[in-house]
Amino acid sequence: MGVAYDWPRTLMARGAGALRAEHLRLRSQEARSGVLHCFLLDCSGSMVAGGKLARAKGVLLALMDEAYRRRDQVALLSFGGGKVELHMPPRRARVWNEAWITPIGGGGGTPLQAAVEQAGELLMRSAHLRRCIWLLTDGRTLEKPARPAAADVVHLIDFEASHMPLRRAERLAADWGAHYVRIG
Known part of the structure; x- marks a missing residue:
């Protein structure tokens, strides 16, 4: 080297x-960490309820700010309403503010499987980097996608805030061997 x-x-x-x-x-x-952080932001209707999407956006901004300080690369996919959107292809992180993330809306179903598949494809094209997935979700879906093979590290941040939690995100994190954090 x-x-x-x-x-x-x-x-x-x-x-x-x-x-x-x-x-x-x-x-x-x-400064030359060679890491790609691929963020998957759940923008489904259940995330809109109770301000969970707003909290997830705040966490996302903090994570992107940390990636900027470390000179890492970032990518952002959002999923909700039956579709997956690539808001930011892999690129070097830069200074972020709320103005670019506020227009990302929410509602509808949770196409988690499609989002994970698209993230896996995105990570495959960055094999020269250490590849991390950050899934920000409340786990309110019946889909149980496999962990993307291209992900070196997976972090799951759970925003489920129910009196009777389903713990689907927690189980998915266990199945994936992911680092799990619950923000209730």
Whole structure:
């Protein structure tokens, strides 16, 4: 593996003088992490109820902000109303704000199977990166898709907030061997 230099920091250290060896700054391992975070945002009718979609969007913004700080790549798929939408193909993360995520609406059914299949295809095209899926859902679907083979790591964030929880997202996380977090 070759050495990677952090040229902005190197040039700042050099100042106006000639470039010398002591000015060279190595890029941190974190800055060249080579990770693709594929976010799957459940925008079904059950997520709209009780403000779960709004909370999921807030979590998504925080995760994307962290990906930006780590210089990772991100992709975003939303699913709901019987369709899957690619809002952002894989690309380097950048600074995010609520203005771009607010128009993503919700309602209708939960095409989880189709969303997971599309995410798997997207991850297959990025085999040179470490590939992570982040599924943000309340698990209110009967579909039980298989874990995408191309995913190196899976995180499932459960937004189910029912007095009588079905725990479908929790079971899916267990089946997938995913890191599970419940936000009730």
